[in-house]
Amino acid sequence: MNRVKRSETAGIVILLASLAARPAVAQENSPIDLTGTWRWINHEDERDRNPGAFPGDYRGLPLNDAARMRADTYDEEVNSTSTLLQCRPRTPGYQPKGLDPMRIDKVVDPLTRQLVAYRVSYEKTAGERVIWFDGRPSPSPYALHSWDGFSTGKFRGDTLEITTTHLKESYVRRNGVATSFRATVIEHMSLEEPYLEVTFTVIDPDYLTEPLVRSATYMRAPTLQLPPYPCQPEENQPGEKYRVPHYLPGENPYLTESGFKYKAPQEGVRGGADTLYPEWRARGVTLAPPATQSTIKPVYTDASTHIAERADALRPRAPAYDKVEAVHVAGNVYLIAGAGGNIVVSAGGDGIVMVDSGAAAASDRVLTAVRQIHQTLRPPEMPESASPFGNTWQAAHAFPEPMIRMIINTSSNPDHVGGNANIRMSPMFRLLGYRDPSLSLQVFAHAAVQRRMVEAKAPNLLVPTDTYLSDSYTLYRFFNNQAVQIFHMPRAITDGDSVVWFRRSDAIAAGDVYNSDIYPPIDVDKGGSINGEIDALNKLIGMSVTEFMAQGGTMIVPGHGWISDAADVGNYRDMLMVIRDRIQAMVDKGMTLAQVKAAKPTMDYDPEYGREPGVTSRLVEAVYRSLKEKKK
């Protein structure tokens, strides 16, 4: 080896050594780092926090008339009386207006070391909010809504953009200005050390006419420790029947208080998109504030007041049932949605029990969904140490097809019982005592359901084969390792409604007693009533326990809509109690049904629950009749 070659070799060795010693270049996948603890700075909208928004103060909010009516009739004391509201955390559509400090932690994939998520804790929230960066898809539209919702993050330049859906109904101001469960919140976070600027936008198709954009500022507080927040709801009305404090329309005496105290013209105090823009200022300065504090009778006229009529005017469409999907609820309980009424399934080693069967035309897709659920139960590989003698799990999975053991019907509504015949005729319908079908429960319901279907001359295969007459019924043995209990809800939607409780999974199939996004189909001719419906919802809430901060815990699957918890059912009950009280006041005044309908007593709730043809008119008529008939 000559001198040149030796020096080349030495050079390569040095180069390799230097490369080996050089640290790997860090790969950045987030342009800013928001981790750490942050203190909220109270320098915007101080009076909104202290002493808190006065009733009727809607300044700066682009709300519609439905939202106005809802807030005009709201009584903030409901937060003291309802144990489901006392610990209600703020949603992202209001949280930055709270005074909570927050802590942001980073979650990193240990293998790729890529940013997966931020975990955000606020002082008064349900736990840790997660903001996902891993591109995961949105949950099913039938998935549980929560106070934090489902959030995904994306860095746009030096700004973090967070989009949140699947929120529970909440508020944008603490005086009853509601946000719908259909709302989306978009947050933009930008960093100017030591300040974190949060601009948050609420897009609400039900209660806002345009996006509501607000901002808040946080300051880095590295030594700040979030205190524990063991929120314990307090029963304020021991021994008293639950009530929802609220004002009848036109009877709230406080709606001019804010304008009077702050010397602001009432037109501006009533809010609305027009009042948010500089052009309105020229008009605003010409208007006088209220001279006294007095009761006003607001008039509501905008497009949000016609939602029920517009829904009624829609041409009825034949349901397509082309989006039937299975969603996990809890434990071994699943929801099959999109097949008419919701179907609830417990699946496991004992086979499958179905609560309701959906619409007849959807049965093929329902059976496909049942097969999908069955497939998810199949272990990918049986462990070698499995018992040589087999077990019920293996026995169940020895069948290529899942075995549907029985159907329980919650009511006689066609979109809940329509699939009974098709499911029973399917080869998948294999009864527990199939050698002697007379010994098996096949299609089970309250006796009133069977009676009504026989009276209506429904085809035999649709009619429940087995019934119960008592307040409740418990299946004679555990099914899929859990007790299955059926409770009669007398005089709710009809006189034969049942709810089904899967106890170990802690999931309840509520049937049409509870629908998360439409009014209940109370049928007075079949024995239903508004007070029976409210009693049934109270019973459902009493059976349920929330996990923490009015969220999670017992899962309640509605007859229609998304998987819910007790807080959602409480919200629904409160809505019906307010509507009941309004119509009761009209009945007491001697108003006719036509007059009550013309007064639109549900108008402020129609954007959320009245978007299906006929549901609003049906509810008003049912409430009127059940109150009127009670009076006789």
Place this chain on the structure above:
Amino acid sequence: MRRASFALVVAAALLSSVPIQAHHSFGGTYDVSKLITIKGKMVQVTLRAPHSFLYVEVEDTDGSTKQWVIEGATAAQFARQGIDKDAFKIGDPVEVVANPSRSPNSTHARLIKITRTTDGKSWGSKTGETVE
């Protein structure tokens, strides 16, 4: 004199900037411009987050009793003001100054000041306000 006035202004400004740890809106729930006085005996003290509640039983002239629910700060804030589990015994006679509820016929009220009338010891609702 001028120095004293300045000090008062600063103190007032500081007090008004103390955030009330209200979860729901006190201004929306209670009429903060009005004060009522409730005389009765303490029947329950529940120190909680986000708000604590004092239950006071009031005897009417006809001998019937009514239970008032007095809402106050979070347990931690109460503790800073000296209201803890030992502050009251069940049955202690108390006099409460409070903002009444806006809700008609409600027996809920927001605590401003409470006095244990056996020894005259009293507590105010603002941070640092402990009135002997």
